[in-house]
Amino acid sequence: MESYVLITGATGGLGKAFAVECAYRGWNLFLTDLSEEHLCCFATSLMNTYAVRVIYSPCDLTDAAERQKLLSHIRSCNISFSALINVAGLDYEGLFSDRSPEQIRTLIRLNIEANLEITAEILKLRNRIKPFRIINVASLAAYYSMPLKAMYAASKRFLLSFSMALREELRPYGVTVTTLCPAGLPTTPECIKAIERQGFAGIITTKNVGYVAAKTIDHALKGHAVYIPGKLNQLLRFFSSFIPSVVITRFIGSRWQRAGENKLQKPEHLIWNLWRKTEGVT
Amino acid sequence: MNTRPSSTLLEQAGRNLKGKTVVITGATSGIGLAATKIMAGYGAFVIGIGRSEQKCRMAETEIRELHADAKIAYLTADLSLLREVRKLAEKIKETVHKEGNDCIDVLVNNAGTFACWYISTEEGFELQFAVNYLAPFLLTYELLPLLKAASTGRIINLSSGSHYRTKIRWNDIMMRKHYNCLMAYKQTKLANVLFTAELNRRLGKYHRSNKTQDSCINIRAFVVDPGLVNTQIGFKGTTGIVKWIWKMRSQRGIEPEEAASTIIYLAGDPNVLNSQEIYWKNCHPLKPSKYSQREDVALRLWEMTEQMCGIRWEN
Ligand SMILES: NC(=O)c1ccc[n+]([C@@H]2O[C@H](COP(=O)([O-])OP(=O)(O)OC[C@H]3O[C@@H](n4cnc5c(N)ncnc54)[C@H](OP(=O)(O)O)[C@@H]3O)[C@@H](O)[C@H]2O)c1
Numbered sequence: 001m002e003s004y005v006l007i008t009g010a011t012g013g014l015g016k017a018f019a020v021e022c023a024y025r026g027w028n029l030f031l032t033d034l035s036e037e038h039l040c041c042f043a044t045s046l047m048n049t050y051a052v053r054v055i056y057s058p059c060d061l062t063d064a065a066e067r068q069k070l071l072s073h074i075r076s077c078n079i080s081f082s083a084l085i086n087v088a089g090l091d092y093e094g095l096f097s098d099r100s101p102e103q104i105r106t107l108i109r110l111n112i113e114a115n116l117e118i119t120a121e122i123l124k125l126r127n128r129i130k131p132f133r134i135i136n137v138a139s140l141a142a143y144y145s146m147p148l149k150a151m152y153a154a155s156k157r158f159l160l161s162f163s164m165a166l167r168e169e170l171r172p173y174g175v176t177v178t179t180l181c182p183a184g185l186p187t188t189p190e191c192i193k194a195i196e197r198q199g200f201a202g203i204i205t206t207k208n209v210g211y212v213a214a215k216t217i218d219h220a221l222k223g224h225a226v227y228i229p230g231k232l233n234q235l236l237r238f239f240s241s242f243i244p245s246v247v248i249t250r251f252i253g254s255r256w257q258r259a260g261e262n263k264l265q266k267p268e269h270l271i272w273n274l275w276r277k278t279e280g281v282t
Numbered sequence: 283m284n285t286r287p288s289s290t291l292l293e294q295a296g297r298n299l300k301g302k303t304v305v306i307t308g309a310t311s312g313i314g315l316a317a318t319k320i321m322a323g324y325g326a327f328v329i330g331i332g333r334s335e336q337k338c339r340m341a342e343t344e345i346r347e348l349h350a351d352a353k354i355a356y357l358t359a360d361l362s363l364l365r366e367v368r369k370l371a372e373k374i375k376e377t378v379h380k381e382g383n384d385c386i387d388v389l390v391n392n393a394g395t396f397a398c399w400y401i402s403t404e405e406g407f408e409l410q411f412a413v414n415y416l417a418p419f420l421l422t423y424e425l426l427p428l429l430k431a432a433s434t435g436r437i438i439n440l441s442s443g444s445h446y447r448t449k450i451r452w453n454d455i456m457m458r459k460h461y462n463c464l465m466a467y468k469q470t471k472l473a474n475v476l477f478t479a480e481l482n483r484r485l486g487k488y489h490r491s492n493k494t495q496d497s498c499i500n501i502r503a504f505v506v507d508p509g510l511v512n513t514q515i516g517f518k519g520t521t522g523i524v525k526w527i528w529k530m531r532s533q534r535g536i537e538p539e540e541a542a543s544t545i546i547y548l549a550g551d552p553n554v555l556n557s558q559e560i561y562w563k564n565c566h567p568l569k570p571s572k573y574s575q576r577e578d579v580a581l582r583l584w585e586m587t588e589q590m591c592g593i594r595w596e597n
Contacts, residue, residue: 016402020458038404041365045405048592208400210458 002053003127004030004079008061008118009088011038014137015184017213018085018154023050025217027082031056034068055079061088061114062106065086070131071121079262083220085135086115091152104151111155123175133220134177136163142181142239145245147253156181159227167225176223180216183233291565292543294305297549300325303386303432305374305425305548307361308393309418310337313440314511317390321549322352329377330356330470331370331393353381358527361393362419364401364591371424378428385431388549390438391418397519399593400461407458407590409519414470419477420591422503434555435501437481438548441561442507445472446571450583463524473583475570478560480501480580484595500555505570507563508541510534556597 005022008030009015019029023046031054033039039056046054055077058145059070089111121132126132138152142160146153160179167177212229219227228234240248304321308314309330322328322345332338338356345352355377359370378386380578401409407416418427418439422429429435448468451457457466482504490502512535548554548567559567573579588595 011404013402016406017458020402041363041404042406044592045364045407045590049406049590051589053413193558208459209402210400210456211460231379 002028002079003081003130004028004053004055005046005084005085006030006032006074006081006118006122007085007087008032008114009086009137010056011042012087014182014213015085015087016042017209017218018135019046020050020086021210021213023052023054026050026052028053029055030074030077030079030081032061033088034058035150046090047183061118062109064109064113065113067117071118074121074125079125081125082121082127083133083135084122085137086118087137088114089137091149093148093152093213095148096150097258099116099151107130107151107155111152112158115159119166123170126175128174129172131176131223132173134163134166134175135180135181135216136160136177137182138163140183140233140237142153142179143240144252144258145249147249148256163265164225168170170178176220178216178220178224179226180212181226181228181229182212185212208268210231291551292547295547296320298550298552299388299546300331301327302326302388302550303378303381303383304388304390305331305386306388306390306392307331307421309356310334310341311512312515313347313508313538313545315341315344316538317392317462317545319348320355320539320542320546323354324350324353324546324550326388327353327381328355329374330354331361332356332358333393334358335359347385355381355565361421362407362409363393363411364405364412364416366422367417367420368424369579371421371538373522374425378501384428385433386428386437387427387432387434388438389422389425389429390440390545390549391421392438392440392545393506394515395519396438396463396467396515396524397461398521398524400458400466401519408458408466410462410466410470411456411473412565414467415473415477416587416590418474419587422481423591423593423595430501435498436549437478437501437503438545438553439474439478439505439506441471441474441478441501441505441570442467443509445574447463448472449573450476450579452582455586463520472571472574474581475505475561475574476583477587478505479570479575480577480584482560483577483580495587502555504554505561506544506548507568508584509536509545509562509563511536511538511541513538 005027007015007019007029009032010019019031022029029052031039031043036058039058043054043056057070057073060066090107092099092107136159138156138159141149141153142156144153163177163179215225215229228237299321302327306314306318306328309318310332318328320328330341335358338358342356345354353495357370357373359366361367397409403409403412411562422437444467450469485501512532516532517525544562544565548562561568561570
């Protein structure tokens with residue numbers, strides 16, 4: 001039986017980077033995301049370029065019935081898995097009071113429910129001959145309560161906490177769980193704009209997606225618990241653990257608000273202005 | 283030394299284009315738009331390719347205002363995607379046939395882009411690599427039968443002085459891990475020279491093997507180095523600092539019309555096909571980098587690209 005790597009959210013920015021990295025390493029892929037057309041086009045290209053097997057199946061992971069269909073499709077393929085990379089996740093930026101009940105449900109379903117259910121099922125289909133790797137994509141936001149991204153940050157914290165525990169539970173069985181906690185990643189034009197909106201700090205806390213994907217897989221192969229890309233982000237994370245979380249939350253809130261209003265103040269002002277004029281990023 | 287091309291030679295090349303069929307990508311701004319205007323003015327049938335419907339219409343109107351009887355057709359395609367390039371090739375063939383022709387005399391692979399950040403296309407390729415290098419490779423492959431059908435087929439690829447002093451990074455050709463926009467751009471322009479050189483070697487073999495049939499096959503590929511040109515290229519897909527640098531730099535550049543003259547010359551000059559030179563600037567041959575002339579490098583890149591495009595090039 002052939003071994004595959006399952007990637008959710010495979011046609012998004014980070015998902016694509018993971019898929020390309022895995023294919024480059026010669027691993028077969030099972031990809032899922034929303035759009036069949038995008039999946040098909042990406043899969044064909046990966047098969048040509050890297051000469052690996054790629055299976056894909058579109059699925060709206062927020063829908064429990066569709067998830068069941070996906071899982072039974074996976075079981076019917078009669079394949080085993082050597083790794084699972086949970087990338088799919090979403091974020092609504094803005095005040096919590098502006099969220100609709102539908103949005104609230106969707107976020108919880110995708111970021112938490114789908115992730116856990118897929119993990120449970122794929123674990124059963126793992127290739128027992130070699131170590132099984134799980135990579136969960138959280139965010140640096142997992143460490144902080146973030147005003148304007150309240151649900152998102154909390155869902156990522158859930159994932160981080162869950163992953164750490166799962167890692168211990170499964171350690172005796174040769175399963176490793178690695179949580180990726182990136183700061184902003186420049187993947188889509190919208191992301192790039194958002195990062196640039198944060199000014200200089202946004203730029204220097206940002207790492208290339210391809211680099212992040214490759215490094216994350218290296219860490220997963222070593223069985224590390226958490227990977228935070230970028231020395232500066234690691235430092236930030238380290239020092240912020242000494243500051244009361246109320247203070248940090250207040251600070252983050254004010255930063256985001258100012259970023260939204262396009263007026264970050266000195267001393268970033270000058271550099272900020274340089275980066276700010278970024279209409280037309282394609 | 284910046285010797286100006288002699289105007290009579292250029293005139294002659296231009297007049298030669300009358301009635302010829304030309305395909306040019308990136309025909310909605312900069313060098314491509316300038317070249318399209320000039321060639322349409324000389325009476326060539328120009329098929330211009332752009333990525334936005336609106337800019338295509340604008341360009342078309344602009345050209346028709348200059349030359350009311352211009353024979354032009356604009357087609358849209360996003361050249362960052364191989365599947366779009368394939369579709370485009372079919373549309374081009376249709377357009378050529380509809381015009382009552384069965385060949386393409388000139389293909390100009392001019393579209394190019396610059397991106398500050400690593401951006402992956404839907405097909406998993408880096409954006410600059412896809413637009414600047416993969417698209418010309420695949421489009422040339424798809425249109426080669428029509429180019430071979432012409433009395434003299436010419437393929438003109440846009441490279442640049444940035445192809446000097448750089449190499450192909452074999453282990454991470456799209457710089458996924460350590461992206462540097464300038465290095466990525468330089469590499470695509472080097473790849474264009476390598477591609478052109480290898481293409482000529484292959485076309486040469488094809489030519490020799492067909493000589494016995496007494497059918498004179500004349501087809502050659504060239505590279506154009508436009509020099510520094512005052513266009514918008516550095517303002518698209520870039521951030522503040524790069525925009526600012528390009529603003530300063532491009533002011534010193536020549537105008538797109540002037541840069542287009544080398545394209546016109548190579549497209550129309552009757553004698554240039556016998557030249558062994560491939561790299562041209564200001565209508566004069568120039569030595570490309572040593573590395574770009576290495577056959578082993580070109581062959582390795584060629585085979586890698588074939589695999590990426592999922593094709594096998596048979597001559
Ligand atoms: N300017 C220079 O100094 C310089 C120097 C050396 C070499 N070159 C080369 O010369 C060529 C033309 O450059 P330029 O200065 O004329 O640039 P430009 O003004 O930006 O024109 C580039 C053309 O390519 C099109 N294009 C870009 N991305 C595309 C995509 N994904 N799909 C389809 N079309 C796309 C553009 O369409 P839109 O009009 O919609 O943007 C535009 O028509 C490029 O290959 C460039 O590398 C330029």
